[in-house]
């Protein structure tokens with residue numbers, strides 16, 4: 499049960515008080531900081547880069563808070579930013595295969611910089627990108643919305659895709675994490691877990707509520723079944 503990781507997406511956090519808001523959500527019991535990077539090119543929105551990641555990591559260190567920073571790169575090209583995010587304190591870096599000319603090289607670049615590597619699938623991205631990478635990936639991230647914005651509705655067809663990826667992970671025998679991102683809330687997190695996910699990204703469902711601890715606790719109760 500404790501294998502489940504709740505990953506608040508800071509896209510819905512208060513950017514004017516980012517350090518404080520992240521500290522609050524981690525104290526509320528969340529596990530991983532999901533850091534959404536958008537470039538107004540690969541996706542139609544613009545967010546934050548390595549400098550903010552570095553500042554956030556420094557703030558977490560000052561506060562004595564330890565939690566992995568999970569950088570979700572929605573940028574094209576992707577390789578150039580990887581060393582910067584690794585230096586800025588990322589523990590996990592995930593990217594979209596459509597944003598890389600050489601997917602295996604990008605995965606290797608992330609690992610060479612000491613981070614865990616993950617591949618991200620948009621709702622309509624086929625799973626065949628996994629065919630030659632199952633022995634290298636640490637995380638597979640399935641988008642349950644089209645990337646670019648928080649607060650969208652979960653696309654139900656993702657559940658079947660989660661089941662397919664779970665089967666592939668079991669067949670690989672490797673401890674690959676299955677993360678789901680987009681429209682995850684208290685009322686559907688159990689269904690997402692039942693389909694096979696074990697990392698749950700939630701932005702608006704957590705940050706749009708006044709009491710983060712209450713939402714995180716409700717999610718854990720749903721996950722406990």
Ligand code: DX5
Pocket residue numbers: 507509510532534570643644645646647648649650679680681682699700701702703
């Ligand atoms: C979407 C981002 C998500 C987003 C999730 O492109 O990758 O991480 O912030 O937000 P919610 O949970 O509100 O759908």
Ligand code: ZN
Pocket residue numbers: 507532533534570679699
């Ligand atoms: Zn994300």
